[in-house]
Amino acid sequence: MNATTVATLLPLLLLAGEDPIKTSFAVLASFTWEEGKELPAEVKALDEKIVSISGFMQREVPGGAPVGQFLLINDACGCNGTPKLNEIVFCALPEGVTTDIKPGVVTVTGKLYVGEQKEDDIVIALYTLDVDEVK
Amino acid sequence: MFRLLTAAFAAFAVAQDPPPAPTDWAKEVERACSSPRIGLRIAAGKKIATAAGAAIPALQAWSKANGVNALPVTIVEAFADHGGNDAAVLELLGGWAQDVEFYWRAQALRGLALRRLPQHRPLFARSANDPAWLFRTWARIGLWVDGQTLVGGPVLDGLLDPDPRAQVELAAWLFSNGEPAGAGILMGALCDERTFLGDPWGRRRCRKALTAVQTRITGNLEFDPDKDTRENVESLSRIHSWFIDRLQTRVPEPLPVTDTGRAFVGGIEIASCRHGDLFLRWTADGFVWPGLEETRSVRLRPATWQKLWQERTALRLAEQVGVVVCDKLRLRLDDPAVHAAVAPAALPAAATDWLKQLAAAIEEGGDRDLAEQLRTRLRQFAAP
Numbered sequence: 001m002n003a004t005t006v007a008t009l010l011p012l013l014l015l016a017g018e019d020p021i022k023t024s025f026a027v028l029a030s031f032t033w034e035e036g037k038e039l040p041a042e043v044k045a046l047d048e049k050i051v052s053i054s055g056f057m058q059r060e061v062p063g064g065a066p067v068g069q070f071l072l073i074n075d076a077c078g079c080n081g082t083p084k085l086n087e088i089v090f091c092a093l094p095e096g097v098t099t100d101i102k103p104g105v106v107t108v109t110g111k112l113y114v115g116e117q118k119e120d121d122i123v124i125a126l127y128t129l130d131v132d133e134v135k
Numbered sequence: 136m137f138r139l140l141t142a143a144f145a146a147f148a149v150a151q152d153p154p155p156a157p158t159d160w161a162k163e164v165e166r167a168c169s170s171p172r173i174g175l176r177i178a179a180g181k182k183i184a185t186a187a188g189a190a191i192p193a194l195q196a197w198s199k200a201n202g203v204n205a206l207p208v209t210i211v212e213a214f215a216d217h218g219g220n221d222a223a224v225l226e227l228l229g230g231w232a233q234d235v236e237f238y239w240r241a242q243a244l245r246g247l248a249l250r251r252l253p254q255h256r257p258l259f260a261r262s263a264n265d266p267a268w269l270f271r272t273w274a275r276i277g278l279w280v281d282g283q284t285l286v287g288g289p290v291l292d293g294l295l296d297p298d299p300r301a302q303v304e305l306a307a308w309l310f311s312n313g314e315p316a317g318a319g320i321l322m323g324a325l326c327d328e329r330t331f332l333g334d335p336w337g338r339r340r341c342r343k344a345l346t347a348v349q350t351r352i353t354g355n356l357e358f359d360p361d362k363d364t365r366e367n368v369e370s371l372s373r374i375h376s377w378f379i380d381r382l383q384t385r386v387p388e389p390l391p392v393t394d395t396g397r398a399f400v401g402g403i404e405i406a407s408c409r410h411g412d413l414f415l416r417w418t419a420d421g422f423v424w425p426g427l428e429e430t431r432s433v434r435l436r437p438a439t440w441q442k443l444w445q446e447r448t449a450l451r452l453a454e455q456v457g458v459v460v461c462d463k464l465r466l467r468l469d470d471p472a473v474h475a476a477v478a479p480a481a482l483p484a485a486a487t488d489w490l491k492q493l494a495a496a497i498e499e500g501g502d503r504d505l506a507e508q509l510r511t512r513l514r515q516f517a518a519p
Contacts, residue, residue, distance in 0.1 A: 026342070026360045061171050064458045071173070075339060081242055082209050085174065100454050103465050103476040104333045124174030 020052040020109050025074040025087060028053075028127060033086040035123050039114065047114035051129070053089060054107045060090075066098035072108055072129070089127045099134055109133040158186070160193035167210050168197060180213035188223040195227075203231075204238050204460065211239040215246025225252070232258065238408050238461040241269040248277030263289040266411030268301040276308050294320060298412075299327075299427060303340045307347035315382045321347055322378060322386040325371060326364040328393045331414060331427055332402050332467040333474075337392065352377055364391035395429050401447070401468040403490070405512045408462055413512055415493075419444075423497055425505050433500040443492055447471075449485040457481025464516045479515050487517040 023046060031040050055072040072089040091108055093099060110131040117125040160183070167179035183190040198206055211231060218224040231243035244262065247255045255277060262274035275293040293305045294317045303324045306317025324344035327337030342360050349356065358370040371389035378386045402416030416424045421440030422432045435443075450468050457478025464477040466486070482490075490513055498506035 024361045060173055061169075062458055062460045064455065074342075081212055082173070082177065088173070101459075101476075102454055103474050104467075105335065119172060119175065122174055122178045124172045 018050045020050045021046065023051045023053050023112075025053070025055060028089070029074065029084065029087045031086065033084060033126065035116070039126075044114055046112050049112055050110065050132075051112045052107055052109040053112075053129075054105055055089070056104075057101045057106055057134075059101055066100050068093050068096075068098050070099070070101060072106075085123065085126045088125070089129050090125045091129045091131050093131050102134070107135045109135075158189075160186070160190040161196070163190065164193045164197045167213075168201070168205065168207055173209070176207055176209045177213070180207075180210040181217050183210065184213035184217040184224075185219075187219055187221040191223050191227055203234065204236070206239070208239045208242055208461075211242040211246075215242055215249065218246065220250060220252070225250075229255070229258070232262075235409055240408060241267060241273055244270055244273040244277070248273045251277070260289070263293070267408050268296070268298045268412065269304065270408070271296075272301050272304045272308075275305055279309065279312075279314070291316065297426070299324075299340060300336070303343050307343050310347045311350040315378075315384055318378050318382055318384050319386045320344075322375060322389060323392060325358070325367075325374065326389050326392050328363055328391055329427070330394055332399070332404060332416065332465070334404070336427060348374060364389060397424070397429060399424070400470065401450070401466075401473075403467075404465040405516070406461070406463050406465075407512055407515060409515060410508075410512050413508055415509070423493070423500070423505075425502075433497050433502045433505065435496045435500045439496045439499060443489070443496060446489060446492075449489040452477065452483070452486060456483070462515070464512075477516060481518055482513070482516040483518060487513060 027042060027046075031043070033039075053072065055074055058071045058073050059067060060069065060071055069090065069092045072091050073083045074087055075083065089108070089112070091110070108129065108131055110129045110133070113128045113130075114126070116123045117128065163179050163183055167176055167183055170176045170179065183194060194210070214224060214228055218228070225247070228243045228246045231237050232240050232247060234240060237243070244258075248259065259274040259277035263271055263278065265271040265274065272293065275290050278288075279290045290305075290309075294302055296302050296305070302317070302320050306320040306324075309315075309317050310321060321344040324337075324340040325348070327340045328335075329337035338360060345356075345358060345360055352374065356370050356374065358367050358374070364371065368389070375386060375389050378384055398418060399416040400419045402414070405413040407413070414425065414427050418424075421435040421437060421444075423435060424432045447468065448471060450466060451471055451473055452466060452475035454474065455476050457480070459476050459478045462479050464482060466473060466475045466477065468474075477486075490509065494506040494509040494513070497509065
C-alpha cells in the first residue's frame with residue numbers, strides 16, 4: 001500500500017469510525033428562516049458532521065424511476081404544502097448509486113453541509129447531505 | 136446649433152437605460168412548473184403570482200397543455216400567499232378550489248380563506264363538511280370572523296371533527312389568532328405519540344400544536360418534540376398551568392396519548408384529496424379497525440377472513456407502483472413483508488380484487504358505509 005493510498009484511505013477510515021450525531025427536524029427547522037439570516041449555533045455546529053436523521057423520502061420532481069438524489073422531509077403528506085427550506089434536507093447518493101423512494105419513515109446517515117446554496121442567485125438549499133446509508 | 140442639439144440629444148439618449156425587455160411569462164411559467172430545483176420553482180412561482188394578471192394567461196396555457204395536476208403545489212401556494220386580490224387571481228384560486236380533481240385544491244381554498252372576502256363565504260359554507268380534511272378545515276377557517284365568540288356553528292363543530300388532524304389544524308390556527316376554544320386539543324396533541332403503520336402522525340400533531348403554543352407563550356418552553364411526554368413532563372406542566380391561569384380554560388392533564396399495542400398485521404392508508412383519506416388496519420383474527428384512532432372495529436365472518444388471509448399474497452407489491460404526486464395508497468403487510476406506495480390508477484388487478492373482497496367482507500360484517508368508502512377509493516386507485 002503506497003503513501004498516496006494511505007493518505008486517501010485514512011480520512012475514510014476515520015469517517016467510518018465516527019459515530020453519527022443523531023439530529024432531527026425539530027433542530028433543523030426550529031427557527032424561521034429568512035435569506036441571509038444567520039443560522040442558530042446549534043444548527044451551524046452540525047456543518048460537515050456525520051449525522052443521522054429520520055424523515056420521509058420525496059422526489060424533487062415527480063417520477064417513478066430510482067433516484068440518485070431525493071428530499072428528506074418531515075411530513076409524509078404533501079397535502080400540507082411545500083416544506084420551508086429549513087424543513088428539507090437535500091440528499092445525494094454517491095455517484096452512480098440510486099435508490100427507490102421508500103414509503104414510510106427512513107433514517108438517513110451521511111455528511112451534512114449547512115448553509116445557503118444558491119443557483120441563479122436564488123437560495124435552493126440550506127441543508128445538503130452526502131448519503132452513506134438509507135435505512 | 137442643430138449639430139449641438141443633435142449631439143446633446145444623442146448623449147442624453149445614451150445616458151438613459153434601455154427600456155426593460157418585457158417578461159417572457161411562458162418561460163417563467165415553464166421554470167416555475169418544470170425546474171428540477173424546488174428552490175427555483177418557488178422563486179419563479181412567486182414572481183408569477185406577484186405579476187398576477189399579466190402572467191395568468193401563460194399559466195393557463197401551460198395548465199391546458201400539461202394538465203392541471205401537473206401544476207406543482209408551489210405555484211398554487213405562491214398565488215395563495217402573494218397573488219393579491221386582483222379579480223383574475225381570485226377567479227384562478229376559486230377555479231382551482233372548486234375543481235374536485237385538482238390535487239392542490241386545499242391550498243387554493245387556503246388562499247381564499249386568508250383573504251377573508253365576503254363573496255367567498257358561500258363557498259366556505261358548502262365546503263365545511265368536504266370529505267378532504269384539509270379542505271374542510273380551510274373552509275371553516277374562512278368562515279371564522281376575527282373576534283367572534285364561538286357558540287355553535289361550523290367553526291366550533293370543526294374542533295369536534297372525527298379526524299384528529301383536522302381538529303389540531305383548526306385549533307392551532309384559531310389559537311395563533313387569539314381564539315382559545317381549541318386549547319384542550321392543543322394540550323392533548325402535545326402529548327400525542329400515536330402511529331399508523333409506522334407513521335408517527337401523533338408527533339406531527341404535537342409539532343403543529345407546539346408551533347401554535349409558541350405564538351402565545353413567550354420564552355423558551357424547553358419542550359423537545361423528539362422526546363416523549365414523560366421526558367417533556369416539566370415543560371408540559373408549565374404549558375398546562377399557563378392555559379389554566381392565563382386563559383381561564385379547562386384543558387386535559389398532560390398525559391401520554393399512545394397506541395394501544397394491538398397487534399396489527401396489515402393495513403392500508405389511502406390519501407385522497409378527491410374523496411378524503413381512509414385508514415384501515417386489520418388483526419390476524421379478522422378484526423378491521425378503521426380510522427387513525429382505534430375507536431371501533433368490524434369483525435369479519437371467520438370463514439370469509441380465513442379465505443382472504445390465505446390469499447393475501449395478492450398484496451405483494453413493489454415499494455412504488457406508478458408515479459405518486461399527492462394522492463396515494465400505502466399498503467403495509469407483515470407476512471409477506473410488504474410496504475408499498477401506489478399512485479392513482481396503478482393498483483394491480485390482483486391487489487384491487489383482494490381489497491374489493493375486503494370491502495365485501497366489511498359489508499358482510501355489518502358496516503356497509505365503510506365498505507362503500509373503500510370501494511369508492513378503490514375506483515380511483517385500480518389500474519384500468
